[in-house]
Amino acid sequence: MxxxxxxxxxxxxxxxxxxxxxxxxxxxxxxxxxxxxxxxxxxxxxxxxxxxxxxxxxxxxxxxxxxxxxxxxxxxxxxxxxxxxxxxxxxxxxxxxxxxxxxxxxxxDRVQPLGGVWADRHTATGERQTFELSDGTRVSLNARSSVDIRFNDQRRVVHLREGQVFVDVATDTRRPFVISTAQGEVQALGTQFMVSQESVGSLTSVQLHSVQVTTLGGSQRRVEAGQAAWFSESAVRPVPLSVTGRVDWRDGRIDIRDEPLGLLIDALRPYRRGVLRVSPQAAALHVYGVYPLDDAERTLQSLAQTFPLRIQHYGPLLTLIDVR
Structure with missing residues (x-):
């Protein structure tokens, strides 16, 4: 044949x-x-x-x-x-x-997230971007993130397709600034905040002033500086400000404070082209420290030296993490 x-x-x-x-x-x-x-x-x-x-x-x-x-x-x-x-x-x-x-x-899609290929701005695995919008707003994208920019005479909207975005919003009294996700919108009532599009919902944390969260179903909640909130299409609720809501990734590091290893691995995944698979026992292990995002291998080695973890590599595409 x-x-x-x-x-x-x-x-x-x-x-x-x-x-x-x-x-x-x-x-x-x-x-x-x-x-x-x-x-x-x-x-x-x-x-x-x-x-x-x-x-x-x-x-x-x-x-x-x-x-x-x-x-x-x-x-x-x-x-x-x-x-x-x-x-x-x-x-x-x-x-x-x-x-x-x-x-x-x-x-x-570990090399290039296909979901963001056609977005207005996007980042690849291991890449961060900071840029300025036409109104002077400063935008930072974490690795594997993508946004569409939708500005008109009534509103300034940044639609987050995937990943994480941090904004330092420029003042415009005529046009509110909004970050939209698959579950709703986060409107700036000040200047600095972060939004994350997750698989089953969205997360926002506020670094300066406050935001107003409105879900697709109409539920609303105000979130103040130093607070975080998770929202679905129908509900919004406060959550503790953990590593998922902090914005240390802008400086290429992750600061984890006696929190589950699974959260740290989630933060590392956008920076590694292979798959990181962690066992439930290892994911629940509480860890602490400041680790580099841009050198995921170094971070994994440091974790294995400090905590009772076994890390096995199967070529460049797969890494398994378990307890010793």
């Missing part, structure tokens, strides 16, 4: 995978990849297709194959061509991920 040929876009996606795997933290290469990914919807589809090959469960592989006959086998052949050691490393990493039950939805 004749083997299907690899179309040019799929081959490009495979080549990008291998180049990124070998490049580590080469920012110029990641910028070039970002430009390629945004250049065409077909590029994003090819990237997802190659990712499916390595990380998706078997049922998902069948669905991809049905949608694009022959391409999974073709991409597999390209990946297993023995002319580069990195091809074998990538394949081994993919098999390890499947062995531990890690799905493609949780893995393969």
């Amino acid at each position: 004749t083997q299907p040929k690899v179309d040019a876009t799929t081959r490009d996606a495979v080549d990008w995978l291998l180049r990124l795997e070998a490049a580590g933290e080469d920012s110029s290469l990641h910028q070039a990849f970002d430009a390629w990914l945004r250049a065409s919807p077909q590029h994003a589809e090819a990237w997802q297709r190659v990712g499916s090959l390595l990380q998706q469960p078997i049922a998902d592989l069948h669905r991809v194959e049905a949608h694009s006959p022959g391409q999974l086998r073709a991409a597999s052949n390209a990946l297993m061509t023995p002319d580069l050691v990195s091809r074998r490393n990538v394949l081994r990493g993919g098999l390890a991920l499947m062995l531990f039950g890690v799905s493609g939805a949780a893995v393969f």
Whole structure:
């Protein structure tokens, strides 16, 4: 039987995978990849297709194959061509991920979050950005975050698609400043606050003055400086100001104060291209200290030296954390 040929876009996606795997933290290469990914919807589809090959469960592989006959086998052949050691490393990493039950939805966008590719502003894994809007508001995006800017004559709206955003709001008495999420809106009643889009809700914390939270269902709550609140589509409630609500990430560090390790690992995930999987026992272990975000490996090593933790690496794509 004749083997299907690899179309040019799929081959490009495979080549990008291998180049990124070998490049580590080469920012110029990641910028070039970002430009390629945004250049065409077909590029994003090819990237997802190659990712499916390595990380998706078997049922998902069948669905991809049905949608694009022959391409999974073709991409597999390209990946297993023995002319580069990195091809074998990538394949081994993919098999390890499947062995531990890690799905493609949780893995393969670790280099570039696909959900934010078409956003007005976005950051990749391990990248932070600070920029100024047309009204003078200063915006900081944490790693793996994306926003859309929607300013008009009535309102200034920043829609947070994913991740975390911190704003230092410029005064404009005619137009309120709002950060919207999938669950509602946070309106500035002062200057400095943070909003996080989480998988099942949103979180806001206030650093200066106050904000007004309004859910999609109409529930409202005022949040003052030094406070935090979590909100769903129908409810808003105060929560303790923990590591999830602090904004030390703006300075490239995380300050954890006798809090569960799971919260620290959640903060590290946007800065690591592989998957971090932590056991329930390890996640519940209380830890403390100030750790660098930009060197996740150093942070993991420090944790293992200070606390009773065992950290196992399976190539660059998967790290398991458990108690000793």
